[in-house]
Amino acid sequence: MKLKNKLYISFCIMVILPVLLSGLALGGLYCVQKESIERTYNVDDGAILVGVYSPIILFGKITDSIYKDMKTEVDTSPEQFTNKEYLDELSGELSSKMSCLVVRRNGIIIYNSTEAPDSEIVKILPDYSADEENVSDVGTYKGGEYQSLIKQLNFKDSEDNFYSVSIVTSLKQILPQVKTFIMQVIFVIIMVLIITSLGLTLWIYSSIVKPLNKLKLATDNIKEGNMDFEMPKVSNNEIGDVCRDFEEMRVVLKQSAEDKIKSDAEEKELIRNISHDLKTPLTAIKGYVEGLRDGIANTPEKQAKYIQTIANKVNDMDKLIDELTIYSRLDTNRVPYTFVRCNVSDYFGDCCEEIGTELEASQIELEYNDHLTEPAYMNVDPEQLKRVVNNIISNSVKYMAEGRQGKIKIDLYDEGDYIHAIFSDNGIGIAAKDVERIFERFYRTDESRNSKHGGSGIGLAIVKKIVEDHKGKIWAESVEGEGTTMHLNLLKAKDEENPENA
Missing domain, CATH: 1.10.287 (Helix Hairpins)
Incomplete structure (x- = not known):
């Protein structure tokens, strides 16, 4: 959430x-x-509800039963109101009802269960007359500073004494409940x-x-350089989004670190290979130059041979440096491609015609088969694509089997959205463990590294980079000792872009 x-x-x-x-x-x-x-x-539910907004009524209901008993006692035994034991008992009952008892006779207080002095109680008690009995269920309310409810019984005994029995309930108090x-x-x-x-x-x-x-644990791991931990699962909320983004960043950082380590290792390998590949021709050049200087080549034929060998070694070095320069520019995307629309059959036909002359001089047979049934077009950089073809053919020539008639075959097929070009040879082939890695930069198989052919190991890496920049795909199949087949897929131009369909 x-x-x-x-x-x-x-x-x-x-x-x-x-x-x-x-x-x-x-x-x-x-x-x-x-x-x-x-x-x-002993009050009903209605009295409680009414008492919520009118406390006077509730406090009046609380003492109703005692008040009625007192009225009965007045009618039957009025002399009881001079009996202290009876009054104490009555006062105890009233106390449980949060009320007090005051008895007056002839205007004088003879019993007072309140905490107030008689002089103060007299002020709040209503006047009384034996001829007027207070029979109200609610009683008399005294406001102001007194805030009291008074129920009062007035009567006269057989000796003509005037009595007033009052139940005093202070409204300043609250029921315990x-x-x-x-x-x-x-x-x-x-x-x-x-x-x-x-x-x-x-x-x-x-x-x-x-x-x-x-997230803090993850940042601590990053700070310590540990890229192998995995971000724990988090909730699907805004902070969870941040944590998932952090995990993606960790993966990218880890990949970058691994790529850098791999790149450093490849560069070190490149330096070792280049040093070896440069040292070999340089050593040969040095030897032949010393031979010329010391007069070892003492005949015109030997001198010509030495000079030709020196020229060949210089060409090899020049080619190696050229490959390094090209790959460096490709790797940093600094090669400006110029894409043009080309007829597939015409383009590969021209390439084969140019290559055929060179192969013929090397006594290698070239077979070209165009299986396209109708004109097809592609948008390519002719110069860079020719470099791809030349590198593939050059590799085939370099690894031809000794003592066997060399043969290179090129087939073109139309496969819907792609042109499929197949380059096959009958050379020494590539070991199964190396086939998947031959397009890696600076990778060289053990056989090629130790053979007389040498090579920087970046020729096929250049091929792959150019093909991918053309939105194509290249892969290899090989049987060791029988030969190698290179598959090249190039994206066709759309029909509406073809001039013959315009």
Whole structure:
């Protein structure tokens, strides 16, 4: 999952989940505390719901049952309100209902279970008269600094004493269950927020920090020069894309390092080969020059022979240096190709006519077969493609078997989008283990390295580079001791580009 989607989901979860869980917890806690209030204060569900927005009604309902018992007691045994034991018992019941008891007789307080002094209690108690009994279920509300609800019974005993029995309930207090409920709600909300935040943090952490740690491990390996490690698998997100790009970079760097090592080794091999190939003709030239100088070649025939040998050695050196120059320019893409449209049959016919004269002088038979049934064209650089043909033929001539009539055969075939040119000879062939490597730069087979033919090992590398620059393909087949076949595929020009079809 993409990181931006995770952040979006995290935001939604952070908003919705706490609200949902808090709502569920709130409902559960409300049910628990509601049952506790109903059981403790003997009130119904309706009174609790009303008390949520009107505490006066709820506090009034809490003492309803005691108030009714007091009314009954007034009617049956009013003298009980002068009995301290009874009043203490009644005060204890009221205390569990969060209320207090105050009894007045003839205007004087004779019992006070509140913590306030009598002088303060008198201020909040309503006036009373034995002729007017307070029978309200709710009672009298005293606002201001007192904030109290008072239920009061007024009566007169047999001795004409005026009594007022008051239930005083302070509205400044909160039901214990409500306090517990509030604390539980706060605790639950905090825990929901903590758990939600922790869960989302761990989720995002695993998406960001863990891949970054893997990336750091990878950079440490790169810093230490270790290119062989493999980047661990990561999530499919933005950081994962960076890690995968880093892995691709590592592969490229590793390949570059390996190519550089290989290139360095090839260059060292080239220097060794070139040194050997230059030293051999130079040694021969030096020997023949000394022979001429010392008068060893004392006849015109010997002198001519020495001079011809020196000229041949110089030509070999010149050819070697020329090959190195060409390959260097090809390898750095500094050869300016000039592509022109050529008729395939005419081009290869001209090449074979030119090559045939040279081969005839070397007593090598050349057979050319054009199997094209209709004119075909190709876009090539004639000069560079001729270099390809000449290098292939030159290789065949160089490795002709001794004591056998040399023969080189060239066949042309039309294969749809390609022209397939086949060059085959009856030379010494190439070992199976070397066939796949003969197009590598500076590679020379053991036989050629130790033979009289020498060579820099870059002739076929030049051929392959030119063919690939023409968007073609070249490969070899060979049977050691029987000969070698070179296959060359060249891309044909499109029909609409052919002048005869225009």
